[in-house]
Amino acid sequence: MIRVVLPPHLRTLARVTDEVTLDVPPAVPLTRAAVLDALEARYPMLRGTIRDHVTAQRRPFLRFFACTRDLTHEPADAPLPGAVGSGEEPFLIVGAIAGG
Amino acid sequence: MSGVRVLVGTRKGAFILTADAKRRRWDVSGPHFAGWEIYHMKGSPADPNRLYASQSSGWFGQVIQRSCDGGKTWEAPGGGVTMDPGEGAGPKGESNKFVYDVSPPRGKPLTTHQWYDGTQHPWEFKRVWHLEPSHTDPDSVYAGVEDAGLFRSTDGGTTWQELAGLRGHGSGPKWQPGAGGMCLHTILIDPSNPKRLYVAISAAGAFRSDDGGTTWRPINRGLHSQYIPEPSAEVGHCVHRLALHPSRPNVLFMQKHWDVMRSDDGGDSWREVSGNLPSDFGFVIDVHAHEPETIYVVPIKSDAEHYPPDGKLRVYRSRSGGLGNDWEALTKGLPQVDCYVNVLRDAMCVDTLDPCGVYFGTTGGQVYASADAGDSWAPIVRDLPAVLSVEVQALP
Numbered sequence: 001m002i003r004v005v006l007p008p009h010l011r012t013l014a015r016v017t018d019e020v021t022l023d024v025p026p027a028v029p030l031t032r033a034a035v036l037d038a039l040e041a042r043y044p045m046l047r048g049t050i051r052d053h054v055t056a057q058r059r060p061f062l063r064f065f066a067c068t069r070d071l072t073h074e075p076a077d078a079p080l081p082g083a084v085g086s087g088e089e090p091f092l093i094v095g096a097i098a099g100g
Numbered sequence: 101m102s103g104v105r106v107l108v109g110t111r112k113g114a115f116i117l118t119a120d121a122k123r124r125r126w127d128v129s130g131p132h133f134a135g136w137e138i139y140h141m142k143g144s145p146a147d148p149n150r151l152y153a154s155q156s157s158g159w160f161g162q163v164i165q166r167s168c169d170g171g172k173t174w175e176a177p178g179g180g181v182t183m184d185p186g187e188g189a190g191p192k193g194e195s196n197k198f199v200y201d202v203s204p205p206r207g208k209p210l211t212t213h214q215w216y217d218g219t220q221h222p223w224e225f226k227r228v229w230h231l232e233p234s235h236t237d238p239d240s241v242y243a244g245v246e247d248a249g250l251f252r253s254t255d256g257g258t259t260w261q262e263l264a265g266l267r268g269h270g271s272g273p274k275w276q277p278g279a280g281g282m283c284l285h286t287i288l289i290d291p292s293n294p295k296r297l298y299v300a301i302s303a304a305g306a307f308r309s310d311d312g313g314t315t316w317r318p319i320n321r322g323l324h325s326q327y328i329p330e331p332s333a334e335v336g337h338c339v340h341r342l343a344l345h346p347s348r349p350n351v352l353f354m355q356k357h358w359d360v361m362r363s364d365d366g367g368d369s370w371r372e373v374s375g376n377l378p379s380d381f382g383f384v385i386d387v388h389a390h391e392p393e394t395i396y397v398v399p400i401k402s403d404a405e406h407y408p409p410d411g412k413l414r415v416y417r418s419r420s421g422g423l424g425n426d427w428e429a430l431t432k433g434l435p436q437v438d439c440y441v442n443v444l445r446d447a448m449c450v451d452t453l454d455p456c457g458v459y460f461g462t463t464g465g466q467v468y469a470s471a472d473a474g475d476s477w478a479p480i481v482r483d484l485p486a487v488l489s490v491e492v493q494a495l496p
Binding site for chain 1: 134135136157158159160161162163176178179180181182183185190191192193194195196197199
């Protein structure tokens with residue numbers, strides 16, 4: 001079981017109020033692509049809001065954090081920290097701060 | 101008719117305003133989709149409880165929303181929460197998926213369009229500007245998008261397919277974005293012939309299809325735009341809005357960047373009917389529900405100053421379809437001093453009650469209503485986020 005924290009607007013869209021927990025198919029290692037695949041399968045309304053429907057490219061104003069590290073520019077198939085896979089730490093999807 | 105439902109899209113959410121047939125006392129519901137830009141909401145003429153909304157964000161992209169109960173509840177048509185999605189068997193979540201058709205028979209590679217610096221640029225989907233439901237089928241709806249293209253769904257917004265003949269008819273490489281982006285913002289369906297469609301694109305012009313959207317041709321003869329190298333070119337005109345009356349679908353009215361125009365032959369030719377307007381720049385234009393020659397515009401001072409002339413918010417009405425040089429200012433109830441709001445292209449509409457109701461929204465967050473065809477006005481709400489679109493439904 002892994003934990004994912006969504007930005008507030010995507011929580012509203014997915015109709016969740018807190019972090020979500022997902023069963024990710026066992027794989028070694030756990031990757032961002034596997035987490036997002038599981039997230040979008042459970043919450044199909046999120047498809048296209050985090051990464052492009054076709055290219056799977058990250059939307060420009062979103063970032064990925066975990067275990068106090070910025071993983072945004074890591075490859076989608078790079079291993080995530082072990083604490084994310086064990087559920088000790090959440091995988092955070094964060095909207096860039098902007099506005100005035 | 102029991103009343104009206106006004107659907108308001110704003111920079112920070114959607115609002116639904118309802119009233120009985122007198123249209124004096126209003127209930128306000130919202131914000132729906134709080135914090136998101138709602139470029140457009142529109143109800144199905146075939147089922148007034150079926151609504152579609154375009155929800156978008158610079159962070160999260162495009163989301164299509166659908167309501168089957170008049171806006172009380174909403175759903176993403178592509179699928180809800182799926183606890184056990186299985187191996188590829190769950191909902192595909194494609195209601196947000198707008199992918200340009202690049203298949204050779206229809207879309208060709210579809211070339212590129214002109215970019216701001218004069219180079220060619222590939223089409224890139226950004227958002228849905230306008231949703232136009234079918235007159236007869238609640239599950240059929242067209243979407244006009246930026247970068248300019250036309251999509252259609254026949255399954256209630258669950259999936260979308262491009263009508264690629266529009267981009268592919270030949271003039272696409274000459275289209276270019278205006279300051280607001282290269283958007284397809286107007287879709288008109290001929291109520292007497294659903295095979296005939298009109299669309300308008302900034303800054304390309306107006307186009308017509310006579311075969312249900314398969315093939316298209318520009319209909320810009322008679323337009324004159326001094327801001328392009330060849331002022332009477334086939335394409336390149338910044339058309340802001342088209343309107344027609346259901347009883348005379350061959351008569352079209354246009355608010356162009358500058359100039360109010362009229363066509364009596366389905367867009368084959370146009371003539372200017374700006375007449376005595378204080379400015380012929382503007383965005384909105386609409387037609388009285390029961391008088392096909394009565395039309396409305398909101399003059400804006402200029403393309404450099406997007407607010408009303410003299411700080412006076414005035415709707416102008418012509419009872420001759422613009423032919424009689426008879427534009428009259430409608431000011432009763434509208435601010436006539438220090439008013440510097442804009443009225444954007446999708447932010448005016450008319451209802452079908454008698455007398456005809458007219459509505460418009462401003463970038464200052466006001467939505468004004470007239471229950472007497474424009475003779476007098478009153479604000480329904482004053483302090484919404486900037487209004488992007490206003491549509492109205494007459495409820496049975």
